[in-house]
Amino acid sequence: MKGFWSGIGVVTEQSRFDWARHWRRVLVRGLAIGIGGLMWVATPAIAASTLTMPIQEGAALFSMNCVACHIHGQNLIIPEKNLHYETLRTYGMYSADAIMWQVRHGKNIMPAFGDQFSPEQLEAIAAYVMDQAQQDWKTTSD
Numbered sequence: 001m002k003g004f005w006s007g008i009g010v011v012t013e014q015s016r017f018d019w020a021r022h023w024r025r026v027l028v029r030g031l032a033i034g035i036g037g038l039m040w041v042a043t044p045a046i047a048a049s050t051l052t053m054p055i056q057e058g059a060a061l062f063s064m065n066c067v068a069c070h071i072h073g074q075n076l077i078i079p080e081k082n083l084h085y086e087t088l089r090t091y092g093m094y095s096a097d098a099i100m101w102q103v104r105h106g107k108n109i110m111p112a113f114g115d116q117f118s119p120e121q122l123e124a125i126a127a128y129v130m131d132q133a134q135q136d137w138k139t140t141s142d
């Protein structure tokens with residue numbers, strides 16, 4: 001009888017051990033899929049950013065000069081004047097010329113940046129704002 005019970009003991013120990021290994025394997029596989037998935041998502045983003053330098057430069061300038069009031073494409077001062085696609089369209093601001101003009105000259109509480117930016121930098125900022133607006137500010141790093 002003793003041998004019988006210890007036999008059962010061994011069997012249950014054995015099966016518990018197997019489950020632990022099974023779940024560990026499932027976890028490792030899940031992690032591998034997760035990391036693989038992340039790389040799959042990140043690679044096109046990296047490729048795109050190296051191809052579109054002006055937008056990247058615009059992103060950096062936006063981070064330094066605009067996020068204080070426009071974080072995530074919002075407008076923290078006048079919420080309805082945000083930088084979302086529909087809003088920009090509504091106020092005739094979905095155009096590089098309009099955005100560049102407003103950055104240079106300001107509007108109401110928005111400060112005029114004057115000649116602080118070169119024409120190329122202004123273009124990069126406008127391109128970035130319009131690009132983010134199109135993506136609903138989902139890929140912004142700000």
Ligand code: HEC
Binds near residue numbers: 062111
């Ligand atoms: C001190 C806060 C502040 C800063 C900094 C600021 N803005 Fe603004 N921005 C505003 C306000 C306020 C408005 C709304 C102006 C109005 O129409 O009365 C606005 C409006 C805009 C609009 C038009 C939005 C719309 O829906 O009509 C754009 C585009 C814009 N800002 C871009 C920028 C960019 C690009 C920068 C950085 C170079 C910047 N802003 C920096 C406060 C700011």
